[in-house]
Amino acid sequence: MAARRPQQQTTPPTVPTFAELGVPAALTRVLAATGVERPFPIQAATLPDALAGRDVLGRGRTGSGKTYAFVLAVLTRLAATAAPRRPGRPRALILAPTRELATQIDSVMAPLAQALSLRTMTVFGGVAARPQITGLRAGVDVLVACPGRLADHVQAGHAHLDAVEISVLDEADHMADLGFLPTVRRLLELTPRSGQRLLFSATLDSGVDVLVRRFLTDPVVHSVDSTKSPVAAMTHHVLHVHAEDRFAVLVDLTAAPGRTVVFTRTKRGAKTLTRRLVAAGVAAVELHGNLAQGARTRNLQAFSDGTVRTLVATDIAARGIHVDDVALVVHADPPVEHKAYLHRSGRTARAGAAGTVVTLMTDTQAPEVRELTRKAGIAATTTRLRPGDALLRELAPGERTLAAAPAAPAAPAAPAARPTAARREASPASAGRNRRGGKSTQASSTRSASASSGRPVPAGSGRSASANSARSGAARSGAAAFSARARPGGRGGGR
Template sequence: MAARRPSKTPLVTTTSFADLGVPGRLVAALEQAGISTPFPIQAATLPDSLAGRDVLGRGRTGSGKTYAFALPVLARLSAATSPRLPGRPRSLILAPTRELATQIEATIAPLATALSLRTLTIFGGVSARPQVGALRAGVDILIACPGRLADHVSTGHAILDAVEVTVLDEADHMADLGFLPVVRRLLDKTPPRSQRLLFSATLDAGVDVLVRRYLSNPVTHSVDSAMSPVAAMTHHVLRVRHDDRLPVLIDLTAAPGRTLVFTRTKRGAKKLTSQLVASGVPAVELHGNLAQNARTRNLAAFSAGDARTLVATDIAARGIHVDDVALVIHADPPAEHKAYLHRSGRTARAGASGTVVTLMTDDQVTDVRDLTRQAGINPTITRLGPGDPLLTELAPGERRFVTPPVATTAPHHGRGHSATRRPDPRTATGGSTASAARGRGSESRRASAAGTTSAPRGAAAFSSGTRVGSRRGQR
């Protein structure tokens, strides 16, 4: 196989989609969606991918990779004369998580509709019967997680011999999750001469195996190093007493705007969500213990602004794309620097600015110092407690609390309803400031999602005492 040809991608571009070769109907559909200027990864890859070349696109999360692979898929299928056959998708997009697959489909669907193309999303955790029916009806663009698609292939409900173009999105994350064996089995069932596009934040050994085995003379385009920080992202480490972690989190998450909080464990995410809701902060959780309908509902509440805060494990570090996340909080420092960068990449996306806060207790100082050094981050480190003015600088705006739901887990035996808990007096400071709108926007969103989680009995405080290097219960 010939060596991959690297491409040096410009940091900015004024090229239009039409200049890059995107068909007129697609350009019109993009403009209808308010998208007129390509991001660097799109400007770099589209000329080659639209020409039918195999492409390896490397860029940080949030760099615009979805349109970079969606547009050539849509352009190719709309121009082709091949029919839509039962059970035989014409293109395949593989994604590592259900949330990412759903969001890819949401991005592609309006454009596909404009071109009279049919899309379908397939993943586990839901009934397979509707998926089988949709496959039988014929699909142009299949967006799938590897495990459930492999099930449909094994039962004969999905046949991949008509796939004209295959996309692997977040390939390095698929490698991290152990999906590469099933991905290889799926790729082996696609036509060997079909076009293949692989997008990845990093090119680790497992991903490189895929590139060498399945991409034919690929063109490589890189935008930013996956390990380099985003210029518009500011990093802070708050050194706090263990007992002050929750009050500090309540203060930060009660500010306007969307906040994404990461914990190490699923139990920790559930417990912290319950604590925030009980303190009057509308919050929802996202982790592997939730049923798919709950994951979808909670992510939708966060995306719509019904819940200002999403508490998640690393399942959300690479699996969700939500606009306007102003603040990312590492309530538990992650296990490795790559996870830190991917978690942090949920903010400062698509040219926006953002703030990243890591909570660090005294026993985590050495680990956090090593973590940030390996990530290439030079954060501002501050020792503080509840009520510190820096908290209002990091998360500007008036702190707003809603009445938490009344607990219903035990009968009251004739007594009146339980008294609702009020916010911690150390954190309910109000405090509108002159910088209230900086980076977070004006927000007066509904808080109807506040009652979507209940406190587990006897659950320990979120990830209490965990060291940075531990990976137990991560997702």
């Protein structure tokens, strides 16, 4: 039977409390303990229909509070039915496009689920499957999964979706961008037709409307805001710089106090830029699809807990990654699409907080960036500047600190009987070998390898940027190679 036309609803004029919306006291107490007192508009709009068992389509920009909107609905409804857990048969399914988003959803949900004696778990690739199989066999109420790994478990018979009462698709448009829709459709086909379905997305393009028509029955649509809705507390700046100054400007911004997320277009670009920042004295970690899951988790945790304050990432971090108090987002490479610009920028100014977004632009990128900001519907202040400009202190306030360089040990004299080994120790090939091929004799290479391997780089004792003038030269020396990799239209990509 074809789904009926969605009914458009408006956001309630006043915002009630969670209790007034129907959220049980056990959950409101947990919310209050974490500082969540009043619902955001997307939560106030969607919860009444979701708690009533309706299929819901929620549209809202990144950072609008969609996670609590569906988590509270799912847990409340499961607690009301109180069905027993069955091995390999979850009662609710939440599909997310990335591992980081799946982990974050579960971390938000876990204390709430515990208050209702409900069990949750995550399933995604990049980690061993055996613990996931064990968890599924033990029984789970809410399964948060990435489509690919869940499909593997279903095919192997470790998971069955015939007992799913509620299905949730989070960041559905991003699922489409990543090519997951065929797998998502196959998974949803395995859930009961009578089950409730909630779909949350920033937009309805990229094939998301196909999912709505196919799987949602008489859905209520709540469009609280769109991807182009302005964020009052977010300011946008475009810094017009010479290509050779780009890296020095970036070092200045990231050496300031406060959390900064720096975006690159490619995985190789993120890796290279992280190494150069670490060599220049900035404590930074990388996040991209070439890292093993353990490294991704460690690096994101280091950024979240403040061990490092700069995260260099591809668009893998543009959706669903929420870290409190990100003061600055820097587009080191302007993204290709305006939607990517908006989602990247949404890592700051979240949940009503303020934030600053900076795009670095060279002469050759000017037409591209102008078109990008026009399509994104934002008004950015464009300033031509050089390193040391006073505006950099306004955009990223505070004293600049760079990690102190470790003292290089004195090289032992090479034995006369082993000239070949001595030449090999000092050769560029030796300094550039990978982790399997031995260690570099250069201190900066050692510290960069720490970042690329996924081990958080400690901030060190730190010292004023004025005491690191030698490092500013090192920052400038890396500008040419960095700029070459940042040219629009270059090869590479992925997450």
